[in-house]
Amino acid sequence: MKIAVVGTLGGWSSERLADAVEAATGYRLLIDMARISLSLPDGRLFYENNELSGLDGILIKKIGSSCFPDLLERLETLRCLSEKGMPIFSRPEKILRVLDRLACTITLQTGGIPMPQTTITEDVDAALIAVAKYGEAVFKPLYSTKARGMRVIEDGNGAKEKIEKYRQKNNTMYIQKKIDIGKHDLGIVFLGGKYLTTYARCKADNAWNTTTASGGKYGAYTPTADIIDLAHKAQSLFGLDFTCVDVALTSEGPFIFEVSAFGGFRGILEAGKIDAAKAYAEYAIGRISQ
Numbered sequence: 289m290k291i292a293v294v295g296t297l298g299g300w301s302s303e304r305l306a307d308a309v310e311a312a313t314g315y316r317l318l319i320d321m322a323r324i325s326l327s328l329p330d331g332r333l334f335y336e337n338n339e340l341s342g343l344d345g346i347l348i349k350k351i352g353s354s355c356f357p358d359l360l361e362r363l364e365t366l367r368c369l370s371e372k373g374m375p376i377f378s379r380p381e382k383i384l385r386v387l388d389r390l391a392c393t394i395t396l397q398t399g400g401i402p403m404p405q406t407t408i409t410e411d412v413d414a415a416l417i418a419v420a421k422y423g424e425a426v427f428k429p430l431y432s433t434k435a436r437g438m439r440v441i442e443d444g445n446g447a448k449e450k451i452e453k454y455r456q457k458n459n460t461m462y463i464q465k466k467i468d469i470g471k472h473d474l475g476i477v478f479l480g481g482k483y484l485t486t487y488a489r490c491k492a493d494n495a496w497n498t499t500t501a502s503g504g505k506y507g508a509y510t511p512t513a514d515i516i517d518l519a520h521k522a523q524s525l526f527g528l529d530f531t532c533v534d535v536a537l538t539s540e541g542p543f544i545f546e547v548s549a550f551g552g553f554r555g556i557l558e559a560g561k562i563d564a565a566k567a568y569a570e571y572a573i574g575r576i577s578q
Contacts, residue, residue, distance in 0.1 A: 289577075305565040321351060331368045347376075363384055382526055382527050409460075416451060425465055426463075477530075477533075485556055487506050489506060506559040
């Protein structure tokens with residue numbers, strides 16, 4: 289069986305998933321999407337000397353080393369194979385719905401999922417009103433991971449100038465009320481729509497977010513059944529094969545920030561002692577073999 293992995297060459301999670309696939313099948317191909325070529329109208333997709341239509345399936349771990357609009361085009365090229373019947377985990381059109389922060393948020397909101405108060409606008413004055421309403425707000429790029437490009441802006445003198453500067457690089461402003469998440473938030477993981485595990489992301493001293501890029505650490509955590517049920521409802525709106533739901537436990541109740549198609553294998557391994565790469569490879573092989 290020939291199953292390729294789309295990911296980051298040298299990336300810890302991507303290489304681990306490629307290793308897991310190789311251990312199970314004897315075949316290893318890790319694809320860097322920056323080096324693929326699509327031929328139309330025949331729809332043949334190539335990576336170096338490999339014609340990808342000859343594969344039995346593809347696992348998508350990362351679509352790029354960072355998150356930017358070009359990643360949408362990369363997913364569209366893979367959709368050519370998906371539309372022709374190739375098993376791809378998760379399907380590109382499913383990932384497209386979570387890659388854009390606004391699209392993900394609209395799906396969650398219309399699905400009745402609790403989220404922090406959020407304002408979407410291109411207007412500086414409207415953004416200033418939102419910051420005044422929230423007191424303190426997190427400005428989030430529509431395409432980002434690990435809090436890259438996010439900025440916290442407080443109400444008060446200088447807020448308008450900060451917003452104007454932020455808008456120079458972000459025409460559509462996604463503005464979310466900054467909430468107190470305590471010492472950690474949660475990554476609740478699902479494989480094939482079934483609950484797998486939960487890990488905590490514990491923030492470093494003086495950090496406003498819990499990402500490892502800001503010094504955060506992974507820890508074990510066992511959520512209550514109602515929290516798992518809420519996360520399950522959120523991920524079910526997207527139909528992803530592997531996903532991590534970001535949940536914050538607050539004094540106002542649980543809030544969900546987003547649903548991710550690229551949940552971290554490292555946190556699952558360090559906190560839950562579960563080899564997610566092996567589990568994901570076995571899941572894909574089982575689906576392809578059906």
